[in-house]
Amino acid sequence: MFSVSVPLSLLLLCQLLLADTGQAAQQCHLALKKNSLTGGGVSSSGADSVPTTTTTTATGTSAATATASSSSSSATPSSTPFAYGKTPIRGVNLGGCLSLEPWITPSIFENTNNDAIVDEYTFGSMQDSATALSVLQNHWATWITEDDFAAIAAAGLNHVRIPVGYWSVPLTSADTNQSTSVEPYTPGMFDPGFLVGGSYHFFRSGAWPYLLKALNWAKQYDIHVILDLHGAPGSQNGFDNSGQRTSTTEWENSSANQTRTVDTIRYFAEQLGGLVDIIELLNEPATFLSDSYPATLRQYWQNGYSAIRAAGDTSNQVMIGDGFMGVDSWTDFMTYPGKCFALALQATFMLPQALPALSWIIIPELSRTFDEHISFACSSIADLSNFAKNNIWTVVGEWSTAPTDCTQWLNGRGVGARWDGTWYTPNTPLGSCAGWTGSYSNFSADYKTYWEVQVTMGESVQGWVYWTWKAENSDEWSYQKGLEGGWIPQDPTDRLYPNICSS
Known part of the structure; x- marks a missing residue:
């Protein structure tokens, strides 16, 4: 299924430039556009809470309005349309927040103090629920704040992707x-969240109110939003x-799980359609898990x-992904000639965890x-650009300057690292991890060229989304x-090496 020799591997799952983001397996995301984008406005209340209300639309569905306070008098809600396909997406992921x-x-x-807690699922199942809730609420309230949105806007970025x-x-x-x-x-x-028919409806909110608050900040700072169903x-x-x-x-083999996922996506559109782009x-989606997964995924993309x-x-x-199958697998998929939308592809450089099947790709990269x-x-840009021109819009996503x-x-x-041979299956070390992670005080000037060549790739097509805005120790x-x-650079359009691919 994978071939690192395919020309279009530049930004696509193992073919793309895996290492360019410090990871070897990559995934692509495709975005479908229908009609020009118009964002809905949001109101700003003077409260510090994150109330959410709904209004009933003509079709009987409810549309959410997020309200949140703003400490900045200069920030005003904005719904400026974005010129997709003309203006490059320059974005950053808000990873690890919600x-x-x-x-x-x-x-x-x-x-x-429990090594068995390895994800959000076990975070909820292996400790006291009140403790888990308290920790998460503090995290949701403090990891990404209005100050972050102000800084993202000041950095010249025009999109955030919210998982x-x-x-x-x-x-x-x-x-x-x-x-x-x-x-x-x-x-x-x-929590009381939905006002329907004159009465409040109660629901278990989790991170939802914090998402609404983030969407409000995005509008205030004229930042466009990719809402990503991450799990x-x-x-x-x-x-x-x-x-x-x-x-x-249990997703790919369960029609119930797939149906619920489609219903979740529908809920996004009904509740947040005017707040996200x-x-x-x-x-x-990991199509390599079974022979039937690719067909299941194609049907899910269409249903969603x-x-x-x-x-x-x-x-x-609408953004979809290549499911680790490579860009060629999506040639002419859902292009619908004559219809009012286009398809965009976003490539991902994230290293899959616990994925022995791809080690033969990852380690060489x-x-x-x-x-x-x-x-x-640089050698892959021409093929990538040609693909984007003749098939679907392409956005380079989830990349970073991490080379290991x-x-x-x-x-x-x-779990350890492949780089130093401490991963699940011991491999010949490529080197010591000292100086490759942690504080940037040890990083070399090579990180500047590594950044710039990946931005050059992204802007040779329809843009890029960096992973991630912040991380505690990395x-x-x-x-x-x-x-x-x-x-x-403080301005993402600045180039220290404008001819980086010409030499």
Whole structure:
């Protein structure tokens, strides 16, 4: 299924430039556009709380309005349309906020004093629920704040991608005929959130109110939003970033889980259609898990797209992924000639955790020198651009300046790195992790060229989204630290090496 020799491997799953983001397996995301984008406005209250209300639309569905206070008198809600396909997407992921990842915030997991707590699923199932809720509420309230949105805007970025797990979406029996249980995740206390027919409806909110607050800040600072369903019921890949690190996934073989996922996407469109620009149907579905998975995924993409369009708001774009199959697998898929939308592809460089099947790809990619990474990236731009021009819009996503997998728990809590040979299956070390992760004070000037060549790739097509905005102990993954350390320019359009691919 994978071939690192395919020309279009530049930004696509193992073919793309895996190492260019410090990871070897990659995944692509495709975005579908229908009509021009128009964003809905949001109101600003003077309260510090995050109330959510709904209004009944002509179709009988409810649309959410987020209200949140603003400490900045200069920030005003904005719904400026974005010129997709003309203006490059320059974005950053808000990883580890509303959907936990141990390597981004290791302290949250270390403080449990339980090595068996390896993901958000076990975070809820293996400790007292009140303790889990208290920790998560503090994290949701403090990890990403209005100050972060102000800094993101000041850095010249125009998009954020917000990962959310299905367990934080307050579906009720009115929204799906499938189970609405989110156990053992920590969904939060019963909160009044929906005003319908003159009375408040109660639901377990989890991170949902914090999502609404973030969407309000995005509008205030004129930042466009990609809302990413990062984890589906049953887990679509078994990675901890799906909520559940497991070798037995239950999404691809369960029609009930797939239906609930479509209903979740529909809920996004109904409740948040005016507050987000792009809805991503599912993050990193792992089609290599079974022979039938690719066909299941293709059908889900179509069902999810139809659900969003049926919700009535035709302005939202829809983002799908290549499922680790490579870009060629999506040639002419859902292009619908003559219809009012286009397809966009976003490539991912994330290293899958606990994925022995891809080690033969990952390790050779990790072994590249900085110069080899740059050469490989440059040699792939022409093919990538040609693909984007003749097939679907292409956005380079989830990439970073990390050239190794040395970050603590990048491959999962308690799991070592391929780089130094401490991973699940011992391999010949490529070197010591000393100096490759942690504080940027030890980083070389090569990080500047590594940043710039990947931006050059992204802007040769329809844009890029960096992973991630911040991380507790991993400066090589942090856009925020990149700005501070100087390997990421204060203006993302600045070029220190404008001819980086010409030499």
